[in-house]
Amino acid sequence: MNDTFIEDHISKLRASGAPFAIATVVRTVNATSAKPGDKAIVLEDGAITEGWIGGGCVRSAVKKASLIAMKEGAAQFISLKPEGLLKAEGVAPGDERDGIRFARNGCPSKGSMDIFIEPVIPQAELVICGRSPVALSLADLAGGFNFSRTLCAPELRAADAPVVENLQGSYEFTASSGGAQFVVVATQGQGDEPAMRAALSSGASYIAFVGSRQKFETIRQRLIDAGISQELLDNVKSPAGLDIGAITPDEIALSILSEVVAHRRSHQRIRAKS
Structure with a gap:
């Protein structure tokens, strides 16, 4: 999706005063439908709109982390990996280590991806x-x-x-x-x-x-x-x-x-x- 279109949508959301989050793919390993630099907007209710960060096997983890980011007012960094790779690294879905929250990527591609989620909260x-x-x-x-x-x-x-x-x-x-x-x-x-x-x-x-x-x-x-x-x-x-x-x-x-x-x-x- 055109970056200008997303930026225009972000500007409208900022003007509305509604909280939202911006999810950005920062790293991918092996085959994934999303690529580094891809981004999407997550609304206050968790709906993912405007942009692309992957299919249904990714969106659930992004929604959950985005809601946490908006509630806590703090950025989130999630790392999605196949279940076997998570076990090999000694972590389970939902674990957090060194500021990284891990989630299972159930996509058939078995790829891995890291996503940075930035909350945009109206100033009090x-x-x-x-x-x-x-x-x-x-x-x-x-x-x-x-x-x-x-x-x-x-x-x-x-x-x-x-x-x-x-x-x-x-x-x-x-x-x-x-x-x-x-x-x-x-x-x-x-x-x-x-x-x-x-x-x-x-x-x-x-x-x-x-x-x-x-x-x-x-x-x-x-x-x-x-x-x-x-x-x-x-x-x-x-x-x-x-x-x-x-x-x-x-x-x-x-x-x-x-x-x-x-x-x-x-x-x-x-x-x-x-």
Whole structure:
């Protein structure tokens, strides 16, 4: 298949925000229908589309490894060999050694092939509402942790904002199209309720409020009285952040970012086990 066609399809998938994997044949021994350089795209549900990496005797192993790659967010390297060759090397299908996962190639050709599988996972988005010192510190600190940062900060001059991927002058933001989304409301008295409404409507996997429990309870009750679901509000983490004894805005930002990272990684581990 034309490489340009595959690259175009990869570009469309990236734009859609859906996770997928790219399987590339890197080595073949003896007769195999696929050759080094051949590649295919594996979708989130394991369907192999666009490209060629071999017949049915290969596709099952590629599908399994691709699903693992997408769940764990880590590349996989699989080596498919005839059962007799696996036994001779002292490995069984499913074994992993030195980063190589072995699988049985049941094709009549009895050939061997190595396939590299690269997951393409949408970048997680961290949405920060507010222009408080904590909000600005968090937006700046999160820059080194592989987040796409959206800072929703009405009345904040661009010259006073940290460098982020998206700077918005309102609390309106788009729900994630594929990647995980984390929302931190750090308005601290400047638009608390509008920011919370936007956060609750986003469907984000993590929503946190920067402030005391008493303050959040007051806002929570106002929102319930206005018709917001109590169940949605029960999922808000307040006060935001891990308990590290934080006092300064930078320390509070660090505690929040630590909690967000822990939440992101724990969900990746849960997905990997499912």
